[in-house]
Amino acid sequence: MSLEVDLRLALDGFELRVAFRADRPVTGVFGASGAGKTSLIESIAGLRRDAAGAIRLDGEVWLDTAAGRRLPPQERGVGWVAQDGLLFPHLDVRANLLAGARRARAAGADPERLLAEATEMLALGELLHRRAGTLSGGERRRVAVGRALCSAPRLLLLDEPLASLDLPLRRRLLPLLARLRSPTSPPALLVSHDPIEVQALCDELIVLQRGRVVARGEPHAVLADPRVFPLAREEGFENVLRGRLVAHRGATSSVRLGAGEGVELSTPPIDAAVGDEVLIGLPASEIVLATRRPEGLSARNVLPATIEALPALGEPGPVSVRLAPELPPLGVEVVETTPERMGLERGGRIYLVIKATSCRPYAAGRGTPAPPSPGTGS
Amino acid sequence: MSAELAGVLTLSLRVAAVATLLVALPAAFAGYALARWRFPGKRLLSALVGLPLVLPPTAVGFLLLRLLAIDGPLGRETLGFDLALLLTWKAAALAACVMSLPLVARTARVAFEAVDPRLEAMARTLGHGPLATLRMVTLPLAARGLIAALILGFTRALGEFGATVIVAGNIPGRTQTLASAIFAAQQTGDSGQAAALIAVSLAVGLVAIWAAEALAPRPHGGVGR
Numbered sequence: 001m002s003l004e005v006d007l008r009l010a011l012d013g014f015e016l017r018v019a020f021r022a023d024r025p026v027t028g029v030f031g032a033s034g035a036g037k038t039s040l041i042e043s044i045a046g047l048r049r050d051a052a053g054a055i056r057l058d059g060e061v062w063l064d065t066a067a068g069r070r071l072p073p074q075e076r077g078v079g080w081v082a083q084d085g086l087l088f089p090h091l092d093v094r095a096n097l098l099a100g101a102r103r104a105r106a107a108g109a110d111p112e113r114l115l116a117e118a119t120e121m122l123a124l125g126e127l128l129h130r131r132a133g134t135l136s137g138g139e140r141r142r143v144a145v146g147r148a149l150c151s152a153p154r155l156l157l158l159d160e161p162l163a164s165l166d167l168p169l170r171r172r173l174l175p176l177l178a179r180l181r182s183p184t185s186p187p188a189l190l191v192s193h194d195p196i197e198v199q200a201l202c203d204e205l206i207v208l209q210r211g212r213v214v215a216r217g218e219p220h221a222v223l224a225d226p227r228v229f230p231l232a233r234e235e236g237f238e239n240v241l242r243g244r245l246v247a248h249r250g251a252t253s254s255v256r257l258g259a260g261e262g263v264e265l266s267t268p269p270i271d272a273a274v275g276d277e278v279l280i281g282l283p284a285s286e287i288v289l290a291t292r293r294p295e296g297l298s299a300r301n302v303l304p305a306t307i308e309a310l311p312a313l314g315e316p317g318p319v320s321v322r323l324a325p326e327l328p329p330l331g332v333e334v335v336e337t338t339p340e341r342m343g344l345e346r347g348g349r350i351y352l353v354i355k356a357t358s359c360r361p362y363a364a365g366r367g368t369p370a371p372p373s374p375g376t377g378s
Numbered sequence: 379m380s381a382e383l384a385g386v387l388t389l390s391l392r393v394a395a396v397a398t399l400l401v402a403l404p405a406a407f408a409g410y411a412l413a414r415w416r417f418p419g420k421r422l423l424s425a426l427v428g429l430p431l432v433l434p435p436t437a438v439g440f441l442l443l444r445l446l447a448i449d450g451p452l453g454r455e456t457l458g459f460d461l462a463l464l465l466t467w468k469a470a471a472l473a474a475c476v477m478s479l480p481l482v483a484r485t486a487r488v489a490f491e492a493v494d495p496r497l498e499a500m501a502r503t504l505g506h507g508p509l510a511t512l513r514m515v516t517l518p519l520a521a522r523g524l525i526a527a528l529i530l531g532f533t534r535a536l537g538e539f540g541a542t543v544i545v546a547g548n549i550p551g552r553t554q555t556l557a558s559a560i561f562a563a564q565q566t567g568d569s570g571q572a573a574a575l576i577a578v579s580l581a582v583g584l585v586a587i588w589a590a591e592a593l594a595p596r597p598h599g600g601v602g603r
Contacts, residue, residue, distance in 0.1 A: 042499075045499075045503050046502075046503070047499045047502070047503070072502070072507075073499070073502040073503045074502050074503070074504075074505050074506055074507050076503070077505070078503050079503075080500065080503040082496065082500065086494075086496055086497055086500045088497060088500075088501075088514075088515060089497075089519070090518045090519055099501070099504050099514070100504035100505055102505060102506075103504060103505030106505070147504070151504050151505060
């Protein structure tokens with residue numbers, strides 16, 4: 001997949017002017033609200049008639065104002081997941097999911113099979129015959145994602161899929177969305193102002209500020225960028241890492257981060273099976289740094305790491321540390337004068353002290369992956 | 379109910395029903411255009427559609443009469459044949475149709491405006507063209523409001539008097555509707571007949587208003603239950 005965007009669009013008080021090429025499975029666009037993210041998505045979907053410039057997907061021209069070409073939205077083949085779900089209120093969930101079935105068939109896919117897959121992936125089984133108007137916020141989001149998938153899109157456009165949901169619900173839904181990273185899922189462009197969402201889902205991150213691209217790269221590294229971190233911190237910055245549940249140990253669970261031996265982390269008990277992939281959130285403000293290995297602590301995790309980057313002297317920003325070469329960097333929030341006071345240096349060794357209870361597992365809940373068995377649904 | 383009263387009621391219902399059928403498509407189209415499109419002359423269309431609401435009905439009747447007169451734009455001398463509408467129940471239906479157009483078009487406009495255009499945009503991104511989107515999203519979501527619009531149009535047509543009496547006259551058994559029969563009864567001092575006619579009008583009107591209220595668009599898309 002290769003999405004090429006070179007876009008100009010007048011917005012309220014500033015101009016959205018972005019040029020990028022996205023060729024990773026899931027590309028994120030991160031920015032505060034009002035940065036132009038939704039307008040970008042709507043332009044790619046073909047819904048903004050005032051969008052100027054060029055948009056191409058795998059060489060197919062969707063927009064080229066210089067050549068006078070503008071492909072109408074129904075011919076672009078996008079799966080748009082709008083912020084508020086935008087389910088059709090007069091249809092039940094099943095009819096909503098099949099609203100793009102004709103397009104899926106035209107693309108050579110079997111809508112019923114897509115429906116079955118989306119139902120299992122997003123745990124929609126019990127919702128199929130509910131009217132869209134009766135669903136809760138979290139249910140609406142899941143159905144909206146499912147409807148996009150069932151239309152066999154060439155490109156998924158996700159607009160803040162978890163915004164304005166409460167934290168416990170986001171914890172349960174994020175692992176379901178993370179299944180969009182499977183090789184069988186269509187490539188996706190996700191816009192979000194939520195650092196957790198973009199770390200968990202994206203391969204690459206583009207940062208948008210008042211209509212301009214100000215940074216791009218690997219999500220964790222980009223978010224630790226001093227120009228970006230203030231944006232991320234407003235939302236309460238949390239490092240999100242992928243790992244595998246290796247053991248239940250009564251009061252705690254053990255999660256291995258990264259491949260092979262990797263790094264083992266003690267977490268609160270996780271509602272998942274041993275061997276499952278899990279997402280772990282580590283709030284940047286709850287990681288303690290130590291220059292020597294501390295002893296006699298209640299904290300379960302004392303992990304050696306390397307200092308990757310330090311904020312400029314006197315500037316707010318995270319200390320960026322790396323647990324292992326194959327793991328993404330973590331941001332650690334410290335008082336501005338701390339790096340100097342502790343004598344921290346780039347490339348130096350450091351210990352991270354993390355309480356098990358500070359680790360926030362994201363789990364869909366055991367049993368969620370399987371579709372409900374017949375007879376239990378009502 | 380006397381045979382005469384039944385005849386008046388049947389004729390009135392037929393005139394109103396035909397007027398409603400005639401007005402439905404143009405009014406729905408005008409309502410949709412006013413709700414969804416931006417085009418030059420939109421204000422003019424809006425004014426034209428609303429005109430019968432502000433003109434005296436007798437003025438509309440007179441204009442229709444000129445339109446259909448022998449030497450008028452739709453008269454025998456221009457067309458080469460006679461539409462033979464004047465002084466028939468068909469003229470009454472035409473007059474009622476014109477008079478109910480503003481009400482139906484305005485109510486339809488509100489019904490279409492209550493449909494979130496983003497839902498239509500969603501349908502487009504799912505592969506549906508403009509017509510399929512109209513069928514799948516817009517019409518079902520506007521349906522209650524559109525039916526309410528038609529019921530209002532029907533009641534307006536039922537009560538039409540000023541324009542009707544000019545183009546169709548007030549001929550008992552041929553063009554006399556509830557409204558014109560009440561006028562005739564009052565003129566001849568037959569207050570018993572007037573009271574019966576008013577009672578029938580009241581019953582029909584109450585049923586229509588109740589139905590329109592029950593179907594009126596609700597806030598938030600108009601499909602709440």
